[in-house]
Amino acid sequence: MTRRRHATLSALVLLGCSWSRFDEARDEAPVLILEQPPGMGDGFGRSMATSHIDDDTALFVVTEPGGQAAAEYRLGTGDDPSREATDLGHCAEKGAPCFLGSQVAALPRGPESTVGLTHCLLAGLGRHETSDGGHSVGVHTRCDAGAAQAEFTFALPTGELATAAEELIERGAGDPLALAASRAERPLVFAVWPRAHQAWFYPPGQTSAIVVPLPPEMERDLGGSAAVLAIDHRHLLVAAAKDGERLFLWRVDARYAVETIGCLGGDAELGRALTAGRVDFDAADDLVVSDAARVSVFSGAALVTVPATADPDCTLEALPPGALLASFGCGESAAVDGCSSSEFGASLAVGDLDGDGDGEVAVGAPRMRVRGERGAGAVLLYDVEPSAPNALAEVRYSSSASRDDGLGTAVSTPSIRNRQILAASAPGAGRIALFYCGSLGPADGSTPPCR
Amino acid sequence: MLLTLVTTQPRAAPAATSAEQLRSYREHMSAGAALFLAGRYEEAARTFDEAYVDHPFAAFLFNAGLAYERQRRLDLAVERFRAFIAAAPNAADAAPLRRWIADLEVQADGAEGAAVASTAAEGGAGTTATANDGVANTVASPVARSAMKSILLVETVPPGAPVTVLIRTLEETPSFVDGQENPGWQALPTEATPVILSLDAGRYHVIVGQHAGFAATSAEVGLGPARVLQLLAKQGAFMALLRVDANVRDAYVFLDDAERLRPEWGTTPHAELVQPGRHRLSIEAPGYQPFVTEVVLPEGGERRVTARLECVDFGIVRLDANLRKVQVEVDGQRVGTWSDGDGPLEVRLPAGSHRVSVSSRHSRTLRTELQVQRGKALPVHAQMAPALRRGAAWTQAILSAVVVGASIAAGVESNRLYSELEEDRDAGVLDESDPRLLRGKAFAIGADVGLLAGGVLGVLAAYNFIRGPVGESRVRIDAPVDFGAPSRPHPPAARGDEAVVPRHPDRVDDHPVQRSSNASGESP
Known part of the structure; x- marks a missing residue:
């Protein structure tokens, strides 16, 4: 009896110090890490895009604007994504110069003129050698074609732009585009070329561009961020002004006729980041905009109804009541602080992270201090519910946060089956953090990491 | 030279041989015998010849002839043997010896060659020791027995007493009993004292007959090869027979020797004729209390002393160890140090239980309890284990x-x-x-x-x-043994061809036999 008691006591002591529980903790970690592939250079994760089709999700991670390196990851359908990049050839093929944009866009399915192409990344200006020995200049695109990849370009809207792009490419000087796509299998792609003072879009499934008309006051003021909202059969194109105080809006009807709505004025650095998604419960995308201190959510349904105006003052007077769904500032938690220098709003994403049918707003704050680590970065989640539209719901960070990781430099919400997760880049650490769980959900704990 | 030696052979020695003379006889005999036994025959022969010049006893002649025969100097051997027969014509082995001489002569002449010599050498014993010779079986061929002759001197004071010497002819023959039929004993031709006999090794019974009004007396002697034994009977005073026995066999008996200046008188059981009067008798044996008594012996009487020796009330622990040096304590008192190379450390302890502690600087102390028996030595071997580090x-x-x-x-x-x-x-x-x-x-x-x-x-x-990985020091205790006598050599083992009574015939001269009518051994 005494021997058995001793054995039990010894076993308990050993169990108390068992190391296998750390393996279990690692296996159950809700935050998975995608490491930067070797040789990609600095700025890994400055921008991200995601595409989802047929339960297959791709996450595109690119480096600095103007750079030439991107990585494609397959997240799978569960909680065990491939840690290795499946394709490192985006915007990096020999003989096909390409310069990454400040924003990149992903298409779940290739243009209608192609067959079987999926998960396409529109990376930026580039040149593509055609099969007939010639070449084309446009928006460099690379898609998966089964076991291989296919590259082509979306055409530039004008010959002048093509010539200008050709000259830049010849000189090896990249000039970033800002690309945005709507949420659809074949989305509408909106492109802004600030230095060329041009903006255009590609109707869904099309590679031919339609020029967006720019009022004189807009021509020389286009910035480096853009967004596309899908509202019924219409689209709303949004581009930030370079001066950081205005947003330009265009409306595209079902026949892809575009008209200028006008502009919205705001606080400093308005439009430093733009994104679109379903924040409220209607079917229309909503516009999420950040400025130097706040993030605002505008109802897409409301914006699309604003009558066109030529008012150069860019006031918000024409906005209908209820157009501003929410507006929130930086928030802190016990582990995360330093809002004043957090670069709150450096990146934005909308996704249904808690599975409740509406989207949550993910706001990157890459200079947040996490557990005393300056610049470790965090992502703040806002669940814009009618009861508390402006409340901070959750702060996500990496438990291994360290100084200058810059988590939240870019955020994205890849779809995994019927829900979305949060992906946040940390260029300082050269990694992407995939947040599978959190206090927001999913409430049913449907995946293993979410206990 | 040899002729001179032979012709000067006396028929009888002086009436009483002095102690110095007797010592000289023995020295010559012992020297020659030692050389003979060492195979140094030439020197042995020379020594016996020289002994004969000094002391013309026929035994020296025979022993010299024997040494020459071993050298195959047959002519000299024959010459010595002939001289022996001439000096001792009544020798018991005279007849076979003559035949052997004849064989040796043939060999010496070379008439028969090596075959004859071989026959004589190999068959000498068989051809000379025949049943018809009567005592021939005890007077074996010297070739076969390689036995040198000894000298027996039988002397009385005054001389002229009749002497009868009987030889035991068979090994299994019991001791001679006076006045009874004694088959197996055969008388040798003798004369009146003093008598000097050259005899082979064997057992003899000597009877000194009545003479000048004194009663007869007798003694049984064992005679080894090349010995000189004197039996002296001083008639005119009664001797007494002292028999000593004890419950411990081979206990040392000392007579009138309180200072232990002489070898022991005998070992138990022992009997010997001694001068009548008061004697101090001491009987000792290792592990026993000495038995000391005074005994008064009447003239012509016999006294038997039977001692019951009591064990000493102590025992001895003999301790050694497997180390170079250990300290020993008994009952808390340090008793000594044992060192490798020394004999066992002997500690005398009262009989009973004792606590013994054996220690060494780098070993684990051994503590044990020993049971010490009276009069016993307890061999103790300490197996010391290295001390714990x-x-x-x-x-x-x-x-x-x-x-x-x-x-x-x-x-x-x-x-x-x-x-x-x-x-x-x-x-x-x-x-x-x-x-x-x-x-x-x-x-x-x-x-x-x-x-x-x-x-x-x-x-x-x-x-x-x-506990330690090497265990405790241990002790191995052997079975208790009797005390030895470390300070005294053990007495020599009794040999079958030596005298049984008295045990030390060489010392008969120290305890002369008194011719007495009561000297037959009866107690007064």
Whole structure:
């Protein structure tokens, strides 16, 4: 009896110090890490895009604007994504110069003129050698074609732009585009070329561009961020002004006729980041905009109804009541602080992270201090519910946060089956953090990491 | 020269041989015999010849002839043997000796060659020792027996007493009993005292007959080869027979020798004729209390003394060890030091139980209890085990404590990290590359390994503190043995061809037999 008691006591002591529980903790970690592939250079994760089709999700991670390196990851359908990049050839093929944009866009399915192409990344200006020995200049695109990849370009809207792009490419000087796509299998792609003072879009499934008309006051003021909202059969194109105080809006009807709505004025650095998604419960995308201190959510349904105006003052007077769904500032938690220098709003994403049918707003704050680590970065989640539209719901960070990781430099919400997760880049650490769980959900704990 | 020697052979010695003369006889006989037995025949022959010049006893002639025969100097051998027969014509082996002489002569002349010599050499014993010779079986061929002759002197004061010497012809023949039929005993031709006989080794019974009004007396003697034995009967005073026995066989008997200036008088059982009067008798045996008594012997009487020796009330512990040096304590008192190379340390202790402690600087002290028996020596062998190295035990204990302490600290740190990780996991921020996962695992492994190692070290330390890997010192105790006599040599073993009564015939001269009518051994 005494021997058995001793054995039990010894076993308990050993169990108390068992190391296998750390393996279990690692296996159950809700935050998975995608490491930067070797040789990609600095700025890994400055921008991200995601595409989802047929339960297959791709996450595109690119480096600095103007750079030439991107990585494609397959997240799978569960909680065990491939840690290795499946394709490192985006915007990096020999003989096909390409310069990454400040924003990149992903298409779940290739243009209608192609067959079987999926998960396409529109990376930026580039040149593509055609099969007939010639070449084309446009928006460099690379898609998966089964076991291989296919590259082509979306055409530039004008010959002048093509010539200008050709000259830049010849000189090896990249000039970033800002690309945005709507949420659809074949989305509408909106492109802004600030230095060329041009903006255009590609109707869904099309590679031919339609020029967006720019009022004189807009021509020389286009910035480096853009967004596309899908509202019924219409689209709303949004581009930030370079001066950081205005947003330009265009409306595209079902026949892809575009008209200028006008502009919205705001606080400093308005439009430093733009994104679109379903924040409220209607079917229309909503516009999420950040400025130097706040993030605002505008109802897409409301914006699309604003009558066109030529008012150069860019006031918000024409906005209908209820157009501003929410507006929130930086928030802190016990582990995360330093809002004043957090670069709150450096990146934005909308996704249904808690599975409740509406989207949550993910706001990157890459200079947040996490557990005393300056610049470790965090992502703040806002669940814009009618009861508390402006409340901070959750702060996500990496438990291994360290100084200058810059988590939240870019955020994205890849779809995994019927829900979305949060992906946040940390260029300082050269990694992407995939947040599978959190206090927001999913409430049913449907995946293993979410206990 | 030889002729001179032979012709000067006397028929009889002087009436009483002095002690110096007797010593000279024995020295010559012993010197020649030693050389003969060493195979140095030429020197032996020369020594016997020289002895004969000094002391013309026929035995020296025979022994010289025997030595020459061994050298194959047959002519000289024949010459000595002939001289022997001339000097001792009544010798019991005269007839076979003559035949052997004849063979030797043939060999010497070379008429028959080596074959004859071989026949004589090989068959000498058989051809000379025939049943028809009567005593020939006891007077064996010298070739076969290689036996030198001895000298027996039978003397009386006054001389002229009739002497009868009988020889035992068969080994199994019992002792001679006066006045009875004694088959197996045969008389040798003798004359009146003094009588000098050259005899082969054997057992003899000597009877000194009535003479000048004194009663007869007798003695049985055992005679070895090349010995000189004197039997002297001083008639005119009655001698007494003292028989000594004890409950311990071979106990030393000392007579009138309180200072132990002489060898022992005999060993029990012992009987010998001694001068009548008061004597101090001491009987000693190792492990027994000495028995000392005074005995008054009447003239012509016999006295038997039977001693019951009591064991001493102490015993001896004989201790040795497997080390170079150990200290020994008994009942808390230091009794000595034993060193390798010395004999066992002997400690005399009262009979009974004693606590013995054996210690050495680098060994574990041996403590045991010994039962010491009276009059017994107890051989004790200490098997000392190396002393515990407490330094190693302390080192292990300290290491164990340090390791266990570090393990506990590591375990606490591991638990702390795990708690943090659990909190982060519940908060949804735990990432799989968190370094605390590896650190915590390392701490946990370290804690487990450390606890195990610390436990092992602790057990080792405890073991070394309590018991030690080499065990305790042990003791091996042999069966108790009788005391030896380390300070005195053991008496020589009695030989079958030596005299039985008296045990020390050479000392008969020290205790002359008094011719007495009561000297037959009866107690007064």
